Amino acid sequence: MSAPADELTGRTPSLLLERLNIREFRNLERVDVEPAPRLNVIAGNNGQGKTSLLEAIYFAATSRSFRTPRAAELVRHGAAVASARARFVERRDALAPLAREQTAAVEQKRCAVRIDGNRPPSLASFATRSPVVAFHTEELALSTGPASARRTLLDRLALFMDPQSADHRARYAQALRARHELLHRGAGAAAQASSELDAFEELCALHGAALTRARDAAVNALAPELSQAFARIAAPDLTLAARYAPGGSGDAEEARRALREHRRRDAHRPSAGFGPHRDDLALELDGHPARVVASQGQHRALTLSLKAAETAAIASVRGVEPILLLDDVSSELDPDRTAALFTFLGLARGQVFLTTTRRDLIVTPGIAPSERRDFHVEGGVLS
Secondary structure, eight states: OOOOOOTTTOOOOEEEEEEEEEEEETTEEEEEEOOOSSEEEEEOOTTSSHHHHHHHHHHHHHSSOSSOSOGGGGBOTTOSEEEEEEEEEEEOSSSOOEEEEEEEEEETTEEEEEETTBOOSOHHHHHTTSOEEEEOGGGGGTTTSOHHHHHHHHHHHHHHHOTTHHHHHHHHHHHHHHHHHHHHHOOSHHHHTOHHHHHHHHHHHHHHHHHHHHHHHHHHHHHHHHHHHHHHHSOTTSOEEEEEEOSSOSOHHHHHHHHHHTHHHHTTSSSOSSSGGGOEEEEEETTEEHHHHOOHHHHHHHHHHHHHHHHHHHHHHHSSBOEEEEOSTTTTOOHHHHHHHHHHHHHOOSOEEEEESOGGGOOOTTSOGGGEEEEEEETTEEO
16 A cells, blocks of 8 residues: 655655546535645635635545534535545656546435545545545644544554554444443343343454554654654754553453453443543653643644644655645734744645635745645635
């Protein structure tokens, strides 16, 4: 699945979106665009379709939205089908570029995907073929918000390192729900000793241990990239460390024992007290919890660093620089945050799509005019 670095230059190949065709997607009725190879700035007022354009790129690459889990919401009001078709090219210095066309469509809440007109072996193989990394407003609380957001980040990276991790995660969640229902349906000894409960705990142990190992590997790949990115974006005199705080175990036998021991207690809890659904990515500044000691500006820098690290780690694993999608980057930017943003953009080595209400803030002297393209969105129309 991975493409090697160019043998002559040593540089990681870049993934480019050369052409995008959007039909009946949110408020975008018909959009056809040929982006610039480096930076694409999409400006406009709020509610005009800027975010929907980035969402369509993400959808064409992954079959998912970064805004909603409900695919039916992507279909334009009054339309039957929403689709996004993208021509992706892996641009390599020493060899001929690799090109493909990926299409994702939603009809009656069902999603269909194609690569060059053919159905891929799995959704995981589709989602990892053309890597994109999205940074949107909800991720501004990545370092301060609930652990679920940080688990999602680890799962995105784990998908590239071990595509089966997505299946393990889904099967673990399904088995955990079934165990929870059994325990709450009858908290007595008979329910707790049932063979059905044993079977669901076996699934929880096997898939949960596999998921724990996948996330542990993801943290090991992410942590060094995160430390380097934070030193560039924030301050070199501060040390940022990331470590995996597992809620379960990578050993299936240990997980099996813990689930059995916790049955009585879990029967009276809203969720199980053991397992990867309780995982977290612990972030520490100079040895102290970042959630407690970091300033508002440092949290902003930490969030940008997490996205830079995610991008770099995926590039290393996948062998191609991901496309970076940045939504609403000009919101609440003061001079310090603006400097952090442009340092972050300087770390991005691939193609970038950026939305803003303040085009005047996006000054990029290091990018040639031929490598930048500016667009305006109004009422779902791109110009």
